[in-house]
Amino acid sequence: MEGVIPKTLNEALSLMASKNYIPVAGGTDLMVRYKRWKNLTPSFPAAPLFIANLPELRGIYREDDELIIKAATPLSDIEGHSDIPVVLKEAVRLMASPGIRNIGTIGGNVGNASPAGDTLPPLYVLDANVVLLSEKGKRTLRIYEFIKGPGKNDRREDEIIYEIRFKVPEYTHYFYRKVGTRKANALSKLSFAGIAKVENGIIEDFRISLGAVAPFPVRVIEIERKVVGKKTEEIDGQFIDSIKKDYEPYIRPIDDQRSTAYYRKKTSLRLIESFLRAL
Numbered sequence: 039m040e041g042v043i044p045k046t047l048n049e050a051l052s053l054m055a056s057k058n059y060i061p062v063a064g065g066t067d068l069m070v071r072y073k074r075w076k077n078l079t080p081s082f083p084a085a086p087l088f089i090a091n092l093p094e095l096r097g098i099y100r101e102d103d104e105l106i107i108k109a110a111t112p113l114s115d116i117e118g119h120s121d122i123p124v125v126l127k128e129a130v131r132l133m134a135s136p137g138i139r140n141i142g143t144i145g146g147n148v149g150n151a152s153p154a155g156d157t158l159p160p161l162y163v164l165d166a167n168v169v170l171l172s173e174k175g176k177r178t179l180r181i182y183e184f185i186k187g188p189g190k191n192d193r194r195e196d197e198i199i200y201e202i203r204f205k206v207p208e209y210t211h212y213f214y215r216k217v218g219t220r221k222a223n224a225l226s227k228l229s230f231a232g233i234a235k236v237e238n239g240i241i242e243d244f245r246i247s248l249g250a251v252a253p254f255p256v257r258v259i260e261i262e263r264k265v266v267g268k269k270t271e272e273i274d275g276q277f278i279d280s281i282k283k284d285y286e287p288y289i290r291p292i293d294d295q296r297s298t299a300y301y302r303k304k305t306s307l308r309l310i311e312s313f314l315r316a317l
């Protein structure tokens with residue numbers, strides 16, 4: 039199978055329009071997905087299109103009150119950038135290992151649509167948009183519209199993920215936890231991202247998302263609305279129990295090689311409680 043390295047974004051888009059290519063950014067997911075026996079190169083089901091070095095797909099920019107992260111920006115650039123909200127930075131800092139973070143990209147993590155993708159819960163709480171580009175034009179989708187289920191997303195065959203963008207929120211509290219077996223190179227058993235804004239003792243904004251506990255990241259706006267507007271002194275044991283009960287049906291983990299459904303559910307509910315108590 040012949041791979042192609044386009045020199046410009048336009049060339050990449052025109053190739054994508056001409057036949058089915060697999061976009062390869064860092065390749066850290068794809069090389070594992072299509073690996074074969076030792077000493078054999080991976081076997082891709084369609085020709086790989088190597089997009090990591092296209093300058094149009096790299097960089098972090100501010101545009102008015104929005105932050106834009108181009109899709110092939112390496113995770114290590116995100117980790118070290120001062121404009122990135124700390125809830126996302128923290129998630130990236132705990133991913134994989136420095137070597138993988140140097141070549142793995144945010145577009146690849148989003149494109150992979152794994153329930154354990156660590157950038158997803160922070161991007162859900164940041165209300166991120168995914169911008170897709172093809173020769174036909176641009177499409178912008180909310181991240182939860184883009185992610186369709188384990189390994190499934192809404193990208194059309196001729197599209198590439200161009201950028202991730204979100205309005206930088208004001209928040210006074212953040213809470214990020216990755217629960218894994220060890221510190222480096224461990225995929226999450228589950229992960230939790232939360233941000234909140236508390237002013238004069240009133241909770242003005244409250245958002246949480248959980249990863250690896252359902253086919254896609256959990257974020258439930260209706261439950262968040264029950265917390266917004268509350269005085270912090272109203273967040274007592276009874277209220278916390280009712281919020282945890284509300285989340286229970288949305289937390290539908292599975293047993294797998296990394297953890298059990300029981301552990302994932304119990305821990306998720308404890309993390310929700312910890313964040314509410316921190317307010």
Ligand SMILES: Cc1cc2nc3c(=O)[nH]c(=O)nc-3n(C[C@H](O)[C@H](O)[C@H](O)COP(=O)(O)OP(=O)(O)OC[C@H]3O[C@@H](n4cnc5c(N)ncnc54)[C@H](O)[C@@H]3O)c2cc1C
Nearest residue numbers: 063064065066067068133134142143146147149155156199
């Ligand atoms: C040892 C190891 C440890 C890891 N640890 C973690 C971890 O802790 N947390 C975690 O979340 N992940 C982890 N991963 C998975 C992986 O590193 C990340 O998901 C990474 O962000 C993938 O980025 P990439 O650029 O390498 O993606 P690639 O492998 O290049 O692509 C992944 C998918 O996205 C698509 N894609 C990539 N870029 C685009 C684009 N611009 N447009 C359209 N489609 C695109 C590809 O076609 C493919 O389907 C780990 C992987 C390894 C090998």
